[in-house]
Amino acid sequence: MLLHLSMSLLVESFKSSTTCRFLQEGKNAKRFKKLYADKEDILVPDVFWDYTSAKVLTIDWVDGVKLNEQEAIERQGLNVLDLVNTGIQCSLRQLLEYGYFHADPHPGNLLATPEGKLAFLDFGMMSETPEEARYAIIGHVVHLVNRDYEAMAQDYYALDFLSRDVDVSPIVPALRNFFDDALDYTVSELNFKTIVDGLGNVLYQYPFNVPAYYALILRSLTVLEGLALYADPNFKVLAASYPYFAKRLLTDPNPYLRDALIELLFKDGKFRWNRLENLLVQGRKDRDFSAKEALQPALKVLLSPDGEVLRNLVIKEAVRVSEAFTLGTISDTYQYVPVFLRTLVLNGIAKEPLLTSETERQSMIELRDQVIRIWRLLQSSNDFDPSILLPILQVVQQPEARKLGGRVVGGITQRLAARFLLQVLGAPTTAST
Ligand SMILES: Nc1ncnc2c1ncn2[C@@H]1O[C@H](COP(=O)(O)OP(=O)(O)O)[C@@H](O)[C@H]1O
Ligand SMILES: [Mg+2]
Structure with a gap:
């Protein structure tokens, strides 16, 4: 039973019970508010503990419209989908960040406030994700x-x-x-x-x-x-x-x-550059995305004692990317080189022909363009700092990296990759390759 005492308080009372349901619900509301109401678009009513007992729960009154009353919400100049989105983002944090979640988010328990906040009510059914x-x-x-x-x-x-x-x-x-x-x-x-x-x-x-x-x-x-x-x-x-x-x-x-x-x-x-590109395209849309933090966990492994397999993979990839940039650029004009000259031109770079087929040439260009797109995605994120990628340079500069350089003989090796990275990352030019 609800007793509406004033516009500022909501009192829910319940007479014959021997349980502490309302005390528990009040505690749930308090815990929920502490975890999730730090975002300005979420509202959780405060509990008035002096007026709360096992039989009565007193909380702040929330002025708002239930979420399924679309017309009433729109009359206030609000958009239901924005509120639903707020609900989804908050639910993701509940389920997947703190693990403490509102298990009954039906429209009767969600209100849109006139300022466009999403208010959560009814903390009787809560659960946890381990x-x-x-x-x-x-x-x-x-x-x-x-x-x-x-x-x-x-x-x-x-x-x-x-x-x-x-x-x-x-x-x-x-x-x-x-x-x-x-x-x-x-x-x-x-x-x-x-x-x-x-x-x-x-x-x-x-x-x-x-x-x-x-x-x-x-x-x-x-x-x-x-x-x-x-x-x-x-x-x-x-x-x-x-x-x-x-x-x-x-x-x-x-x-x-x-x-x-x-x-x-x-x-x-x-x-898998495709996957990285997709993760970045998507991750950047999250309002809390930080380009400075992106990939940091993986980059830390790179320099750790357990990172050897990863280091080898990264060196090979760095070499492949440097090749893609060099040959991708040369090969923009490659199609205009007469066929009889092609082997000659390319043998000037490597003892073996580097671009053995049109497919390989295409895939080099694709790789180069994809890396450029990914770099731009990072660069255009507000807090990006190229120096966070320096662990890659460090790994490519390691002496052991030379052995893994790929097309070593007269070709493009890890040294070129290191120089290339140095330039891109704007690292101090004193670092040797
Ligand atoms: N703090 C509040 N401010 C305004 N309305 C409220 C508040 N708490 C509850 N209500 C209204 O009362 C209804 C029932 O309350 P609720 O806590 O969800 O109880 P129940 O356990 O019966 O679902 C809600 O759907 C909402 O419309
Ligand atoms: Mg309810």
Whole structure:
């Protein structure tokens, strides 16, 4: 029963109970406010403890309109989808950052205030996501969007769906089958519900044991998606939330996410520039993205004692990129070089012909252009500082790097790569190559 005492307080009372439900709800509201109301677009009412007991809960009155009253919201000059987006961003922080979440975010419990804030009410049903699961969920979504089915299958251990002694390899073709064949969309164009149903269909055939809190997570996301779809039938929750996932993967120092990032970028020993570009394009859209923090966790590994495999991969890639820049640039005019001269021209650079085919020439140009695009993405982010990439230079300058230089004889080696990096990163010119 609600007793509306004044416009500034809301008192909820409840007579015959022997439980402390309202005290607990007040504590939940306080904890929720402390964690999530630091953003100016979120409002959580304060609890008046002097007027709160096991039988009465007294909280600030929130002047606002329920989120499903679209017309009333728009009459105030507000946009429902902006509020839904605020709700999604806040839910992502709840589920995946602090792990403490509102498990009942239906429109009756969400109000739009006249200033355009999103107010959360009703802290009677709260739940927690364990820490390991938070990281595993982030990894899983990124793997899903990148269609990395091997990694997705491995995620089920960390998600605590499967015990480590179950072999996940048969799941890989099942996932591939569903996401590659059955669906002709990019994953972020799909509804959350379609993805969850799809995964459910694939996964029910295996001995999965899904922990209980996932039901509440799914419920809370499905409710939000329902709200969004009500405002815009084409709204895509995954597309709206992917920048957050990309940002977390690029910047979070948690070892699980750091390793997931390295795996994703260096899949099968080859650097995936497409994936890096996509992560940056998406991650930059998150309002808390920091270019200064991007890739830092992975770059730290590069200089650590355990980073040897990664160092070797980075050296090879640095050489490949330097080649792409040099040869990509030469080869812009390459097509005008008469055929009989081509071998001659290119043998001037390397003892073996470097651009053996048109396909190779194309892929060099593509690589060069892609690296330029990625560099611009970083550069145009407000807090980018090129010196954060210096660990790459340090690695390429190591004496051991010479052995790994690729086309060594008379060709473009790690030394050129180092010089190239020095220039790009604006490092002190005294550093030797
Ligand atoms: N602080 C508040 N300010 C304004 N309205 C409120 C507030 N708290 C609750 N309400 C209104 O009362 C309704 C029921 O309160 P709620 O806490 O959600 O109780 P219940 O557990 O019955 O769902 C809400 O949907 C909302 O419309
Ligand atoms: Mg309620």
